[in-house]
Amino acid sequence: MTVTSRGGDHAASPPSGTRERIQAVALRLFSEQGYESTSMRQIAEELGFTKAALYYHFKSKEDIVRALLETMRSEVADLVMWAGSQEPGPDLRRQVIARWTAIMQHQGLRMFRFLSSNYRLVRDIRSDSGQREGMAAAMGRLFAVLTPPNASVEDRLRARFALLVINMTGMASRDIEADEDEILAATARISASLLPPEF
């Protein structure tokens, strides 16, 4: 998955890993400082080379965002595909919460932070690149796993909040002194209690 072309040569070139390193650094800086206040120069210097070298790997700053979006989209799509292959039921819903938590502990939290702080940027980038299916659609299919077919508005909201509280854990626990593990376990219980009742 994610077969995007290099800047200089063609597709599927030997995996130097430079693009991935650029993406990771860029995502970290975007989520910590904001997209606009992170310059191409800063990203490059953090990686030990100059801005011009960066433009060899990505043809523009927005192109880095496009790559980040594709990475996250494919991660969500994978989770949805896995969920679609399982038996529906309370057990599946608990496992979706666990997997979502795992994604959010990887690069996901940074990604989520970036997405919610740059709604317009992301929307505008995605609308000019004719993408097959966006992350919003993938999220919609994920929520469908968590809700009965003709769920009420409240139940549909509950499904969305059940995943959102996981993303908000950092913000909510900033002033709570307790191990991270205890906080994550408590959040998982709260998330499960938010899910709409059995169906």
Place this chain on the structure above:
Amino acid sequence: MTVTSRGGDHAASPPSGTRERIQAVALRLFSEQGYESTSMRQIAEELGFTKAALYYHFKSKEDIVRALLETMRSEVADLVMWAGSQEPGPDLRRQVIARWTAIMQHQGLRMFRFLSSNYRLVRDIRSDSGQREGMAAAMGRLFAVLTPPNASVEDRLRARFALLVINMTGMASRDIEADEDEILAATARISASLLPPEF
């Protein structure tokens, strides 16, 4: 409250309302487009004058942020003071949710969006202005109203999530087709169900 000085003359000058109009426009643009991509020129033109005139009212762009922070801080402090004067109990907790919802429907949602997208900026601005008590402290006292004295980690998280879901309603309901009123009512029920049980 909020007796900050004008740019040109001294304190308590006649309420031309220009500062307030500048704050409102700036907050809207900051929350919609981001702080960095909103320029002083754009704020000024939206109000029908030029950038230089803006610098008469606020000595810098960060100074606008300082004024916005003070406005929000005093709103939270007022809510905390009111809650402190009431009888504790389930009824008070429901009313705090209702008042929080009201604040968030005023300028609060924009403020919250701005705060969570510009954590570093806000922290750096507040640390060099020696402010008596920050918003974080005011929020802490608000959470205390919603939790028993020696609450568990889970209950403390529940209190924070109960308020956070109200701020997250817009994001969670983006793909749900229903009136705003129905969504708000459902969110209020979910928020109440998140509060830690009676104490």
Place this chain on the structure above:
DNA sequence: GTCTATAGGCCGATAGAC
């Protein structure tokens, strides 16, 4: 209170050498 004009700096992006 609002204006024009400008200083001084950083930005994204490109050209072309190595």
Place this chain on the structure above:
DNA sequence: GTCTATCGGCCTATAGAC
């Protein structure tokens, strides 16, 4: 793949006229 050098543009902020 990485570099130096540069372009054109927009930014925050200030000076000084009205």
